[in-house]
Amino acid sequence: MxxxxxxxxxxxxxxxxxxxxxxxxxxxxxxxxxxxxxxxxxxxxxxxxxxxxxxxxxxxxxxxxxxxxxxxxxxxxxxxxxxxxxxxxxxxGEAADAVLWQHLVEETHEESTLSVTYVAFLAIATMIAACGVVLDNAVLIVGAMAVGPEFGPLAGISTALVRRKPKLASRSLLALVVGFAVAMALTVGFSVLMDAAGLFSAAKLEGDRPNTGFVYAPDAFSFVVALLAGVAGTLSLTSAKSGALVGVAISVTTVPAAANAAVAFAYGDTTQTVGSSEQLLLNLFGIVVAGVLTLLAQKAFWARKDRKGRKGPKSGTGTKPEAA
The missing domain is CATH 3.30.70 (Alpha-Beta Plaits)
Incomplete structure (x- = not known):
């Protein structure tokens, strides 16, 4: 209620x-x-x-x-x-399926704010992922995915497109672009420091990486997973099932791809830099497309339900008739 x-x-x-x-x-x-x-x-x-x-x-x-x-x-x-x-x-209808549009707009507005905290979380997540790709450590990759806050701006863009909120769209896009740009720039510097300390090396980055090599090799499955994650993430926001967002975060390779691009750039590896950047953009695009389609479907569904949500004034007993 x-x-x-x-x-x-x-x-x-x-x-x-x-x-x-x-x-x-x-x-x-x-x-x-x-x-x-x-x-x-x-x-x-x-x-x-x-x-x-x-x-x-x-x-x-x-x-x-x-x-x-x-x-x-x-x-x-x-x-x-x-x-x-x-x-x-x-x-x-059912409470779990209901969409409170104004609440969604307000929530995504807050989550897509370009703030020091947002950038700090994204930068830290990208640095953790950098350690994961160099060490070929899947645990670090999963941890970095869970820390990354990038789904907020992505949801903000989807909501803005459906609700025709240009200010929310520009705010979300700014947070997304600036956030990743700063996070990747800081990760390049982080990689240089780690290399100077003998903890990172080009040989580790370019060696056999069975657990993390996928982050710079985008394919059709990358887009499919991004679409599915976008649907799940949008449903978790509109139905207040926020626990599902953790699963969404660790199912797409946005942060790991950004991290791999930054580390590869630091070592001058053009192939991995380009491949990782393509992976990043493909995931971001897939999530936004899925978010828009999901919200449009929910909008159409509840427009039909809303027509049934009216009744005549209450009777003197104050009871409601049974719904048709």
């Missing part, structure tokens, strides 16, 4: 109440007249099934409540109520 807390201008409260009452899956409606001070207005609260949340939030935005008042929505960890159980039963 989602818990909505609204600040509504007094002259719009009746409209908001009617909207909530007409939304299948909404319950626990509370109106506190004049309770809000900044901005001034009435406080309206309700709970709504997650699968009906997007329709209600969109309706509130059409009424301009996000401009004239305020809209706050939180996930409720536990709700013990027969009305809540009935609301979730009446709402069309």
């Amino acid at each position: 989602l818990h909505l807390r609204l600040i509504v201008p007094a002259d719009r409260t009746d409209e908001v109440v009617r909207l909530i009452e007409s939304t299948v899956g909404a319950t626990h409606l509370v109106v506190l007249p004049g309770a809000a001070r900044d901005p001034a207005g009435d406080v309206v609260m309700c709970d709504v099934a997650r699968e009906a949340g997007e329709g209600l939030l969109s309706g509130l935005q059409r009424l301009g409540i996000d401009h004239s008042g305020a809209i706050a929505a939180d996930e409720t960890g536990l709700t013990l109520s027969r009305r809540a159980d009935q609301a979730e039963k009446d709402a069309p």
